[in-house]
Amino acid sequence: MQNGNSTFHTETSPLLPKPDQHRNLSTHPVDASAGLVPEGADPYDETYEDGSDVEREAGAGEAVPPKQYEGLPDVQKKLKYIIPAIAIGIFLSAADQTIIISTYGIIGTDLKALNKTSWIATSYFLTLTSFQPLYGKLSDIFGRKPCLLFAYVVFGLGCLFCGLARNMSQLIAARAFAGIGGGGMTTVVSILMSDAVPLRERGKWQGYINIIFATGAASGAPLGGILADSIGWRWPFILQAPLCLVAFTAVFFVLKLPKQESSHWKVKLQKIDFIGALVLIFAVFSLLLGLDRGSNLAWKDTITIVSVAVSIPLFILFVLVEMFVASHPFAPGHIIFDRALFACYLCNFFSFSGWLAALFYVPMYFQVVDGMSATQAGLRLIPGVLCGVSGSLFGGFYMQKTGKYYWITVIAYSNLVLGLGLVFLFAGMIVNSTIGIILGMMICAFSNGIGVTTTLIGLIANSDQADQAVVTACSYLFRSLGSVFGVSICATAANQVLRLNLENALNSGEDAAEIARRVRQSLAYIKTLEPGVREIVRDCYGKSTRAAFTVSIVLVGGSAVFAWFIREKKLTR
Known part of the structure; x- marks a missing residue:
């Protein structure tokens, strides 16, 4: 067995030049116990005196500027x-x-399980979290193109199964299956772009990709709401299946990559870290099960306690497996615990945990408290989505022009906290203002768009060229872990506050317990209540969403803190 902490790497990306073509890259093992930034050191790794491009290595004096990595010229010519x-x-x-965000309420109402709608997202992110880092290693073993095609097939089938689901359990299972494919649809593309494009140009191209992403996100919310309000929530899922077939066909014929060295399929399978993947799946599932049961049933429930307790040693076991057991770990210790990378990972974790949770509860707030339809709630997400892509483009062009990313990252994540603070205040804390909430979401989206782009470039800049596929995949691992944790912990807080407030506010009526149970299962039921009771219920829902926003602010605060520990390197390769 190869110790993941004793050697830096054993294989290179099949699309990249050999390691000796990048002699200026660090190849020293990293002490996993080291802090994020050495005592007395600043976050910069370079000097910029007289506009020079000279890199400063610890204890090595001045070095010759590294040669600019040119990427894959043949692929670059065909990028259009x-x-x-x-x-x-x-x-x-x-x-x-x-689409999911704007239709949670309708799906939960139709399947009579509104209190379980958070699992529509968490089940998807459960498998997406586990498979995203695997795609980094799998794309090194089997190639970028086969992994991307596999992702399209699985995601398309998963969406079809979602549309055919007859109850919430089937829908959750189908979402989990779709997550296996979803994990590769973004991860492999990001790895492919890192292969093809020089680092300093990477942020710009990421911005272009984010335009496509933003177009999809902006279209998905209103389209999902319109379809759900008209022909039903199942069709947004079903229609994605034939589109996946179109994507598969286009990539199959258009994407031509350099051939990698061939080997027997048994040899390739031996390089897959099955043990690490299984341990991670069980660890995440145990944590989510405990959080869900605690919020919907009771924190003193035996299964709740056991699930949360078991998840802790499982996460520890996952780290040990990756560091000391797996011969080809998909999250190796020298990549996870590198002090220059760990701060970026933590920024990704905390920003996505708080931001995605806010995206989950803002449409819910609009539908319940403000009485909007799913379509109206979805349309109000569009300004934020557009600001998100603008932030990504701004960050990309800023890095291309300056070659720096440290201070813009610090400012971006600080503004992310500010934006969520505005959402909290305008969601009934001081005043109920739709415009105020939209403004806060725009600030959040623009800031997160910058941060997600700059941290990705920071990760690639601080890693060995041969490790960039795994590093990129690990960044998606932390984003997904953060997303799963954020949605779950905010759902826990919201459900707990909703349940307690409903029980206290409705305790004078004979059917108080039944009303409290049914309003947590169906938004449509709220409209059938008497006006006085309806206002009480809406007020309780408002308090529960503010509880979720409070937790979101605390979570994104973590990204603002860890952004200060990022180490800057001149973008020269």
Whole structure:
């Protein structure tokens, strides 16, 4: 067995030059116990005196500027054809997320399980979380193109199963299956772009991809709401299946990549970290099960306690497996615990945990408290989505022009906290203002768009060229873990506050318990209540969503803190 902490890497990306072509890249093992930034050190790794491009290495004096990595010229020449081909999958990935956000209430009402709607997202992110880092290693083993095609097939089938689901359990299972494919639709594309484009240009191209992503996200919310309000919530899922077939066909014929060295399929299978993947799945599932049961049943429930308790040693076991057991880990210790990378990972974790949770509860607030339809709630997400892509483009062009990313990242994540603070205040804390909430979401989206782009470039800049596929995949691992954790913990807080407030506010009536139970299962039921009771219920829902926003603010605060520990390197390769 190879110790993941004892050697830096054993294999290179099949699309990249050999390691000796990048002699200026660090190849020293990293002490996993080291802090994020050494005592007395600043976050910068370079000097910029006289506008020089000289890199400062610890204890090594001045070095010759590293040669600019040129990417894959043949692939770059065909990007104008490749981008439209992969755009379909990117569009679907984005549209799927906002379709879900704008139709939670209708789905939960139709299936009479509104209190379980958070599992529509968490089940998807459960498998997406586990498979995203695997795609980094799998794309090194089997190639970028086969992994991307596999992702399209699985995601398309998963969407079809979602549309055919007859109850919430079937829908949750189908979403989990779709997540296996969803994990590759964005991860592999990001890895592919890192292969093809020089680092300093990477942020700009990421911005272009994010335009496609934003178009899908902006279209998904209103389209999902319109379809759900008219012909039913199942059709937004079903219609994605044939589009996945179109994406598969386009990529199959258009994307031509350099051939990698061939080996027997048994040899390739031996390089897959099955043990690590299984341990991670069980760890995440145990945590989510405990959080869900605690919020919907009771925190003293035996299964709740056991699930949460078991998840802790499972996460520890996952780290140990990746560091000391797996011969080809998909989350190796030298990549996870590298002090220059860990801060970026934590920024991704906390920003996505708070931001995605806010995206989940803002439409719910609009529908319940303000009485909007799913279509109206979805339309009010569009300004934020557009600001998100604007932020990503701004960050990309800023890095291309300056070659720096540290301070813009710090400012971006600080503004993310500010934006969510505005959402909290305008969601009934000081005043109920739809315009105020939209303004807060726009600030959040613009800031997160910058942060997600700059941290990705920071990760690639601080990693060995041969490790960039795994590093990129691990960044998606932390984003997905954050998303799962954020949605679950905010759902826990919201459900707990809703249940307690409903029980206290309705305790004078004979049917108080039944009303409290039914309003947590169906939004439509609220409209059947007497006006006085209806206002009480809406007020309780408002308090529960503010509880979710409070937790979201705390979570994104973590990204603002860890952004200060990011280490800057001049974008020269």
